[in-house]
Amino acid sequence: MTAFGMCKTRLQVTIRQTGESFACADDQSVLASMASTGRRGIPVGCLGGGCGVCKVRVLSGSVQRLGPVSRAHVSCDEEGQGYTLACRVAPRSELELEVAGRFCKPFFKGFASSADPVSGK
Ligand code: FES
Numbered sequence: 001m002t003a004f005g006m007c008k009t010r011l012q013v014t015i016r017q018t019g020e021s022f023a024c025a026d027d028q029s030v031l032a033s034m035a036s037t038g039r040r041g042i043p044v045g046c047l048g049g050g051c052g053v054c055k056v057r058v059l060s061g062s063v064q065r066l067g068p069v070s071r072a073h074v075s076c077d078e079e080g081q082g083y084t085l086a087c088r089v090a091p092r093s094e095l096e097l098e099v100a101g102r103f104c105k106p107f108f109k110g111f112a113s114s115a116d117p118v119s120g121k
Pocket residue numbers: 031043044045046047048049050051052053054055085086087088
């Protein structure tokens with residue numbers, strides 16, 4: 001912490017599926033930091049821990065919870081395996097994450113394909 005509280009620690013967060021990375025403040029949610037940098041690797045939904053679209057699995061590094069994580073989206077067992085909601089956690093170290101929400105399959109299918117899934121071009 002600094003005398004004026006102006007200088008936030010920024011930690012690198014990398015998304016396994018896309019290889020994208022962005023800097024995340026240690027007092028802000030991973031999802032909010034990602035959105036503020038204009039990145040879109042993790043689906044953004046309610047930003048409040050309720051919809052589950054931002055579900056991720058922490059592959060390396062550690063996180064700090066900022067608020068409740070809905071058990072409807074992350075069970076106790078899953079939490080023990082590293083699953084959490086990106087809108088509910090801040091990084092405590094550099095992180096590598098895997099997107100694991102229900103939109104990850106169509107999202108990454110479209111991401112990986114050269115064809116536009118909507119227009120078919
Ligand atoms: S954006 Fe809805 S739970 Fe994270």
